[in-house]
Each structure stands twice: as C-alpha cells, then as structure tokens.
Amino acid sequence: MRSTVMSTSKMEGPIGPNEAIKVTKIESFVLKNSWVFVKISTDAGIAGWGEMLKDDAKACAAGAEEVSSYLVGQDPRRVAHHWQAIHRGAFYRGGPIKTAIISGIDQALWDIAGKCYGVPVYKLLGGPTRDKVRVYGHVSEDTGINAMKVGPQSSRQAFKYIENALFVDEVVERFAALREQHGYGVDIAIDFHGAVQPPTALLLVKALEPYKPWFYEEIVQALNIDVMAEIAAKTHVPIATGERIFTKWGFREILEKRAATILQPDICYAGGISELRIIAGMGEAYYSPIAPHNPQGPCSLAASLQIAACVPNFLAQERGDNEYEDLLATPLSPVKNGFRPIPTQPGLGIEIDEEKLASQVGEPNAYMPRFDPDDGSVVDW
Numbered sequence: 079m080r081s082t083v084m085s086t087s088k089m090e091g092p093i094g095p096n097e098a099i100k101v102t103k104i105e106s107f108v109l110k111n112s113w114v115f116v117k118i119s120t121d122a123g124i125a126g127w128g129e130m131l132k133d134d135a136k137a138c139a140a141g142a143e144e145v146s147s148y149l150v151g152q153d154p155r156r157v158a159h160h161w162q163a164i165h166r167g168a169f170y171r172g173g174p175i176k177t178a179i180i181s182g183i184d185q186a187l188w189d190i191a192g193k194c195y196g197v198p199v200y201k202l203l204g205g206p207t208r209d210k211v212r213v214y215g216h217v218s219e220d221t222g223i224n225a226m227k228v229g230p231q232s233s234r235q236a237f238k239y240i241e242n243a244l245f246v247d248e249v250v251e252r253f254a255a256l257r258e259q260h261g262y263g264v265d266i267a268i269d270f271h272g273a274v275q276p277p278t279a280l281l282l283v284k285a286l287e288p289y290k291p292w293f294y295e296e297i298v299q300a301l302n303i304d305v306m307a308e309i310a311a312k313t314h315v316p317i318a319t320g321e322r323i324f325t326k327w328g329f330r331e332i333l334e335k336r337a338a339t340i341l342q343p344d345i346c347y348a349g350g351i352s353e354l355r356i357i358a359g360m361g362e363a364y365y366s367p368i369a370p371h372n373p374q375g376p377c378s379l380a381a382s383l384q385i386a387a388c389v390p391n392f393l394a395q396e397r398g399d400n401e402y403e404d405l406l407a408t409p410l411s412p413v414k415n416g417f418r419p420i421p422t423q424p425g426l427g428i429e430i431d432e433e434k435l436a437s438q439v440g441e442p443n444a445y446m447p448r449f450d451p452d453d454g455s456v457v458d459w
Contacts, residue, residue: 092196092424093122099194101154104146104183106130106139110440113375115430116142116182120154124193127430128185129377131178131347135442141179149183154190161352177324177349184350185381185426192425199381199425200388203355210417211386213398217264221399222415225265225292228256230274230282236450236457241278250285257289265292267318272299273458276309283313293318293340299458300332307337316340321371324348326356333364340393344371345381354382358389367393376402376410380426387420405438407431 093099103119112132116139119125130138145164152160164180165171192199200206214225230237230249256266268291270279279297286294293316297309300319310317318340323329324347332338341361343354358368368391370382379398386392398418401409407429411419421427448459 093124093194095155095195097122099124099153099155099190101149101152104143104149106142107435107439108135108139108442109375109435109438110442111438112442112445114138114142114178114182115375115377115435116186117430118149118154118183118186118190120190122194124190126154126186126189126191126193126425127377127428128182128187128189128350128381129346129374130182131174131344132374132442133445134175134178137175138178138182141175142182145179145183154187155194157184157187157191158352160184160187161350172325172327174322174324174347178347181344181346181348181350181353182377184352185345185377188351188381188384189377189425196424198387198421198423198427199351199384200420203351203384203388206387206420207390208387208392208420210419211383211392211398212394212416213396213413213418214265214267214394215397215399217260218399221413222417223399223413224263224416225267225394226260227267227269227295227396228253229269229271236448236452237274237278238450239275239277241274241281246278246281246285249282250289253286253289253291262290267292267295269295270297271459272296272322274298276305280309280312283309283315287313287315291315295319295342296321300337303331303335303337306332307335310337310339318342318369320344320348322347325353326360329357329360333360333366336364339366341366341368342371342396343368344378345385346374346378347371351381351384354385355389358385358391362389362391365391367391369393370395372396372398376400376405376428376430377426379410380421380428383418383421384426402428405430405434 099122105117107115112135114130114135116128188199295318316339319338320342403409
C-alpha cells in the first residue's frame with residue numbers, strides 16, 4: 079500500500095520556539111516485509127518519520143492518513159496535546175490498531191520537534207541518563223554483544239496444552255547446551271512467545287532455573303494477568319512481558335499484580351515515545367526496568383534509543399544491532415563492546431532514504447494462523 083513517495087524538502091535548520099510551523103501532509107508507506115512507516119510534512123520544510131505495528135499493516139497505514147483531518151494545519155510541536163486529542167477524540171478508545179496509529183504519529187511529531195530545536199528527542203525529555211545503550215541480539219566478538227534470546231526450541235512449532243516429559247527434557251537439554259557453549263558471561267533469555275500453555279510453562283520455568291536464564295519472556299499470553307502472576311510467584315527468574323500490551327492502562331495491572339518484572343513495550347504499538355516514557359516511570363515505582371520490544375525498522379529502533387537514553391530504569395534494547403543500511407541515508411553508528419552510542423543528530427537521529435524506501439513498498443506479507451500438525455486445531459505462535 080501507498081501510494082506515491084514524495085521527496086523530503088530539505089530542512090533549512092532549527093527554528094525558534096515562537097516561530098510558526100504547521101503540518102501540511104500525512105503519508106503512510108507499507109513495505110513488502112509488513113513494516114509500516116508514516117511521514118508528516120510541514121510548511122517549514124521539516125518532515126518527521128515514525129513506524130507503526132506491522133500486523134494489520136494496511137489498516138494502520140489507512141488510519142494514519144485519516145488523522146489528516148485533525149492534524150493538518152496544527153503545530154506539530156504540541157506532541158502531548160495531539161496524543162490526547164487523537165486518543166480521546168475517538169468514541170472507541172485504545173485497541174491495537176488505534177494505538178499503533180498514535181504510536182507512529184507520536185514518533186514522527188517528536189522527530190519534527192527535535193529537528194525544530196536542533197536537538198535529539200531525549201534532550202527534550204530531560205537529557206541523557208546514560209552515555210550508551212546496551213543491546214542484545216546476535217552474540218558476536220566483532221560487536222561485543224554478550225546478551226541473546228532464544229526460543230524453547232530451535233524453531234517455532236505447535237505446543238500442546240500439556241506437553242510430556244520428553245518435551246520438557248529436550249528444551250532443558252537445548253538450553254543447557256547453550257549455557258555450556260557460551261558460559262555464564264553471556265546473558266541468555268528464553269522467549270516462550272505466549273505460545274506455551276500455563277501447565278507446561280510452569281514445568282519449564284522450574285526445570286530451566288538451574289541454568290540461570292537472564293529472563294523468561296511471555297511465559298503465557300497476557301490476557302489473564304492472574305495466571306501470569308501465579309507463575310511469576312513460583313520462580314526467582316525475572317519474568318518479562320509487554321510486546322502485545324498497549325498504553326499505560328495495559329501495564330498498570332501487570333505492575334500491580336507483579337505478573338512481570340521486566341516491561342517490554344513496543345514503541346510502534348504501545349503509544350509511541352510519549353507513552354513509553356510514562357510506562358517507564360510507572361515501572362520505576364515498582365523497581366521494574368524496561369527492555370523495549372523491537373522486531374521492526376529504523377524508526378522503531380531510533381525512537382526506542384531516545385527512550386533508552388532518557389529513562390533511569392533501562393535494561394537492554396532488543397535487536398539493537400541492525401544499522402539499516404537498506405533504508406537509511408546514513409547507517410546507524412555501529413555497536414561496540416555490546417553497546418550502541420546514543421543518537422546525537424536532531425529528532426530521532428536518522429534520515430530515511432526515500433528512494434531506498436520506495437523500492438521496498440508493496441503488498442505486505444500476510445500473517446496466517448498456525449495449526450497443530452496432529453489434529454489441525456489452531457495454536458498460539
């Protein structure tokens with residue numbers, strides 16, 4: 079989906095806080111890999127970029143352009159006001175698609191605000207709380223990354239409601255082999271991806287404890303917080319969750335019931351930069367760090383890095399080892415010794431190469447349901 083890709087007008091430089099600036103256009107772009115970008119243009123020649131949830135890609139892209147009826151003609155620097163107007167202006171508030179739309183627009187507005195004032199976004203949010211950002215991804219001597227995440231098995235598969243002892247033993251043996259290979263100097267988390275049912279999840283969290291996982295991610299779906307809290311209370315390994323939870327209201331119950339220690343909001347889904355900062359603040363009161371979820375593109379990572387740079391309770395950034403040479407005019411600074419430098423350029427600190435982006439626009443990959451190979455029933459993934 080989308081449309082025409084327009085060239086970005088060159089920004090002539092920062093503008094003063096009292097100088098007028100108005101939104102002139104909102105465009106959205108759906109890539110073949112299902113990433114969804116939104117571009118907001120202004121009459122000052124400054125454009126901002128953001129990303130949205132990659133599920134329901136076409137719906138998110140269309141929804142972002144529908145916001146034009148409200149946002150065109152407005153001052154883009156009133157970011158908090160626009161977040162409230164888009165969220166509360168709808169009779170049916172929240173939901174994954176609506177919040178994803180707000181998330182992308184929020185990122186783009188912060189990008190514009192930072193460019194207007196000539197500073198990275200985190201400098202508008204109180205300044206840096208750290209000099210660099212720890213990332214996890216592919217363990218490598220070249221990058222110095224010493225933190226990774228694995229699934230219960232080498233590939234995603236259908237899990238039954240209650241798995242047998244052989245399954246549990248195989249998962250434990252695989253993790254034990256990884257621990258033997260990497261030692262305890264590498265942090266290794268296990269992502270259940272919400273695909274394991276509670277009875278099996280409880281067996282696994284206890285059986286894996288001797289090998290000291292970094293954390294357990296999405297041990298179960300976050301639809302019944304009480305069940306997650308029960309499992310969390312039965313293990314000393316930290317529980318992480320949040321990639322499918324949106325807004326401060328979604329994370330409130332997680333924190334209050336101690337269902338998870340590590341919060342993983344997705345900046346393209348949970349409400350954007352504005353909302354992630356609030357969620358991090360809520361987590362701080364419960365001694366809970368954030369480790370933002372990120373399976374997406376350069377705006378997602380760049381916006382997440384802005385949050386990592388300005389909140390005190392940051393743990394690590396997922397998939398922070400991608401430089402995105404295929405979409406950026408200038409690739410991100412490389413990871414060194416397991417850390418990525420905090421951005422220094424204005425706004426999100428990146429420049430989308432619109433010709434590169436245009437070459438990847440197309441029909442998005444479809445997300446299809448998955449089925450149990452034994453009986454054909456639908457399974458979580």
